[in-house]
Amino acid sequence: MSILVTGARGFVGKNLTAELNNKGYADILYVDRLTDKSLLDKYTKECDFVFHLAGVNRPKDEKEFMEDNFGFTSELLNLLKKHNNKAPVLITSSIQAERDNAYGKSKKAGEDLLFNYREETGVQVYVYRLPNLFGKWSKPNYNTVVATYCHNIARDLEIKVNDPDAELNLCYIDDVLNEFLRALEGNPTIQDVYCVVPETHKIKLGELANIIKGFKDSRLNLSVPNMDNEFTKKVYSTYLSYLPEDKFSYDLNMNIDNRGSFTEFIRTPDRGQVSVNVSKPGITKGNHWHHTKNEKFLVVSGEGLIRFRKIDSDEIIEYRVSGDKLQVVDIPTGYTHSIVNVGENDLVTVMWVNECFDPERPDTYFLEV
Structure with missing residues (x-):
């Protein structure tokens, strides 16, 4: 099976392609912003499944939202139609698509393109409205507050907790990968017209900060996080991935x-x-x-x-x-x-x-x- 992955060098794409390799999928077609147009044309002709993960969420200019989240999606679908390629298409949208802001509008526009594409071609599409994601390889000060807190706390840098009672809805990258593999096999988790990742975690911002601070303190008090708690286990694995490379070890008394x-x-x-x-x-x-x-x-x-x-x-x-x-x-x-x-x-x-x-x-x- 030939699998096309847009945004392959990003947070989700990097994790996904690594897991696809683990599962034995050897023919992966990597696409990012630097991919030559002729190569993209070739890939859209050859692929058997499309993971469309590419997009922007923190551009310098708001017009880039629509150019990337809508424009590139349109270009991708037009190339698939050009080659009469009926490969299923999975797209990562966001819960922000429900909101009236530039980012949300661009994600909603991308969703509508996929649904219209399905009506026009009969191709199977999977639209995932994802909550905030966390896990290894996420960019601090870009992708998620979890990455920012892990990165800063591991380096004794200041973190901001503007509203400790603000509730977050978080989803771990490995749970996303498991769901995407189910979709690849034709068995996604569907609610209404959207696909979802079943495993999510709600937590207040202040509690999240305290949990991650506790990970750093554990080196001094020799404690071990409660691995019986699924969320704690996932955040601890994430925290370890942000340790400075000269701080993997620590002394004991x-x-x-x-x-x-x-x-x-x-x-x-x-x-x-x-x-x-x-x-x-x-x-x-x-x-x-x-x-x-x-x-x-x-x-x-x-x-x-x-x-x-x-x-x-x-x-x-x-x-x-x-x-x-x-x-x-x-x-x-x-x-x-x-x-x-x-x-x-x-x-x-x-x-x-x-x-x-x-x-x-x-x-x-x-x-x-």
């Missing part, structure tokens, strides 16, 4: 002494915390027990011996662990326990505990195994 080190990695209010423990050869750590706090140990490098003793018993239980065979060892409550480096190299253990450390209620009691 390593507690180092002559025994090795202990470094907290992740802290969550509902899933506990994860730390990395390094022990030098011959070093024993632990020798304590808990009432309620419980842990999991995973040795990823070196050789260790994890020892247990129920606090009212003399019997010692031992588990030999090694980075050569990854095994998780649960640390039950009521057992004093220790971990000994019995190898010749550093012993590296990933430790999970069910609750974040609280110095007011440590629930940790010294007792040698």
Whole structure:
């Protein structure tokens, strides 16, 4: 199948062409403002499906709205008619088409062209009135406030929240791609005469700003965003795509002494915390027990011996662990326990505990195994 994509270098087009390639569609015809007219003529003769994504939303002169959003659409459809090409056409319009402004009028004019084209030719058309989109590769200060906030917050730049209670209707780029692929297969989601992306998210502007600020703060407080919330998960993925290229990494606070080190990695209010423990050869750590706090140990490098003793018993239980065979060892409550480096190299253990450390209620009691 030969697929023509206008606006192929833009936000939606770049994501769409990448996903089409992922799905095995190898014959993609890329079109943008710089495409030669003769090449566009050739493409409109050859294509089997058209994704018409090209358009402007922030021109220097308002007359460019109609020239691009209406004029180029007209040119594209005329070329398809010239070649008697019955390829289905999908066009991205906007919810702004309902409004009485220059941009909205130009998008509505483009919609009308598509519907008239369908009446005249019998060709299948899909008109999507999209809300505000967000996701990777969106331009800050151009496409969406999500991109602007992510870009600025990641760089310690100021953001403007003019009306914290203003409600946004947002749609994630991957959800758009999934819907477009359904349309490509002839199975779009239709409401009345328009096609829609079923998955959208409503949020207030102030809440959005706070969520994204929380992503930046998570590097300091070691928190993890709530990935059970679909919107938070999507915005966090978007935020990461705006990290400056020299800021992908960040330091952790390593507690180092002559025994090795202990470094907290992740802290969550509902899933506990994860730390990395390094022990030098011959070093024993632990020798304590808990009432309620419980842990999991995973040795990823070196050789260790994890020892247990129920606090009212003399019997010692031992588990030999090694980075050569990854095994998780649960640390039950009521057992004093220790971990000994019995190898010749550093012993590296990933430790999970069910609750974040609280110095007011440590629930940790010294007792040698």
